[in-house]
Amino acid sequence: MKNETQDKEGGVSRRDFLALSAFATAILAGLGIMAGVFRFFKSDAKYEESRSFKIGKPENFPVGTATKLADKKIFVFSDDNGIFAISCVCTHLGCLVYETETGFQCPCHGSKFNMAGKVVGGPAPRGLPWFEITQDIDGSLVVDTAREVPAGTKNRYS
Ligand code: FES
Structure with missing residues (x-):
């Protein structure tokens, strides 16, 4: 009999796969937000050498x-x-x-x-x-x- 939460052929259940996918997506989204926040606070000012x-x-x-x-x-x-x-x-x-x-x-x-x-x-x-x-x-x-x-x-x- 086949277990609902586990795929015997691949060893990873559909539920686990979806949970891992959601977790990875959340991590990537978090990194994207952090990169945006970093860029927001990072100054784009260029300091020219005094003439x-x-x-x-x-x-x-x-x-x-x-x-x-x-x-x-x-x-x-x-x-x-x-x-x-x-x-x-x-x-x-x-x-x-x-x-x-x-x-x-x-x-x-x-x-x-x-x-x-x-x-x-x-x-x-x-x-x-x-x-x-x-x-x-x-x-x-x-x-x-x-x-x-x-x-x-x-x-x-x-
Ligand atoms: S650089 Fe061309 S004449 Fe001086």
């Missing part, structure tokens, strides 16, 4: 000097009217420009810029940006490459 950095004290940039800060991809100049920072990233495809007697030149496709960073030749679509310089409370100059200023903006710092 503002200290470059040192004003006395490090005496009048008449041009300093290339290669790791920061800027030139820092100092003349009689003040200190200013110009990008050394070519506005064409991002190669690093170098100084020439008349301004800057890009080694990649030949763009040329005058001393103010204005395009005077080549494929660059716009001039080299000038960046805001501020002075920190400790006297250090701070360049913010996220904040452009009009070409020709120079300030004196003490």
Whole structure:
């Protein structure tokens, strides 16, 4: 005689199989809910590296000097009217420009810029940006490459 709760051929009764299926479904549903809750509380905020950095004290940039800060991809100049920072990233495809007697030149496709960073030749679509310089409370100059200023903006710092 066949037992109602047990299938002799497979060894697992229909009732047990349904109970196991329900249990597995409940576990999967629980994991899905937990994943949703985790995603809900997990922040999607992306933290961008600051584009503002200290470059040192004003006395490090005496009048008449041009300093290339290669790791920061800027030139820092100092003349009689003040200190200013110009990008050394070519506005064409991002190669690093170098100084020439008349301004800057890009080694990649030949763009040329005058001393103010204005395009005077080549494929660059716009001039080299000038960046805001501020002075920190400790006297250090701070360049913010996220904040452009009009070409020709120079300030004196003490
Ligand atoms: S990247 Fe400078 S000219 Fe093309």
